[in-house]
Amino acid sequence: MSTTTAASEKPQEEKKGSGTYEAGCHCGYIKFSVTLSPPLPEYKVLNCNCSACAHLGYLLVYPKATEVVWHNNGRERCVNYRFNTKEKDQMFCPKCGASLGIDFRDCIKEHTYGISARTFYGIDLDELNYKKLDGKNVVKPAEDLSGHVWDEEKQELK
Numbered sequence: 001m002s003t004t005t006a007a008s009e010k011p012q013e014e015k016k017g018s019g020t021y022e023a024g025c026h027c028g029y030i031k032f033s034v035t036l037s038p039p040l041p042e043y044k045v046l047n048c049n050c051s052a053c054a055h056l057g058y059l060l061v062y063p064k065a066t067e068v069v070w071h072n073n074g075r076e077r078c079v080n081y082r083f084n085t086k087e088k089d090q091m092f093c094p095k096c097g098a099s100l101g102i103d104f105r106d107c108i109k110e111h112t113y114g115i116s117a118r119t120f121y122g123i124d125l126d127e128l129n130y131k132k133l134d135g136k137n138v139v140k141p142a143e144d145l146s147g148h149v150w151d152e153e154k155q156e157l158k
């Protein structure tokens with residue numbers, strides 16, 4: 001048995017440790033802190049091309065609800081938007097319109113959030129590690145996840 005760690009095993013070995021980050025909307029009406037394990041520099045942030053991630057600007061991390069601390073009733077201050085299967089809230093600030101993330105409360109057994117890394121204060125998005133997801137093609141229901149497709153000829157949603 002070897003006690004040394006092969007380079008290829010490192011990603012699994014380094015999942016210990018965590019980091020806590022202050023985050024919020026643009027105007028400051030909604031603020032919260034997020035604890036991530038592994039910490040952000042090692043976290044694989046989801047960069048997905050589905051219609052929701054594209055239009056809402058998400059670069060998602062997935063803390064459990066116990067790892068998100070909302071300040072000043074921040075969660076209640078959010079306005080929510082549901083589309084398609086209408087199982088989850090897309091969360092926004094009602095004052096500045098900032099896109100914050102997704103509340104999976106009603107569709108994942110262990111209450112989890114998808115929080116956009118864009119809400120984190122004082123980080124450099126170019127420094128993060130991204131995991132690309134072709135959500136447009138592999139996440140069901142596929143196509144436009146808003147449940148509608150823009151008909152260019154008829155100039156209407158179908």
Ligand SMILES: [Zn+2]
Nearest residue numbers: 025027093096
């Ligand atoms: Zn705001």
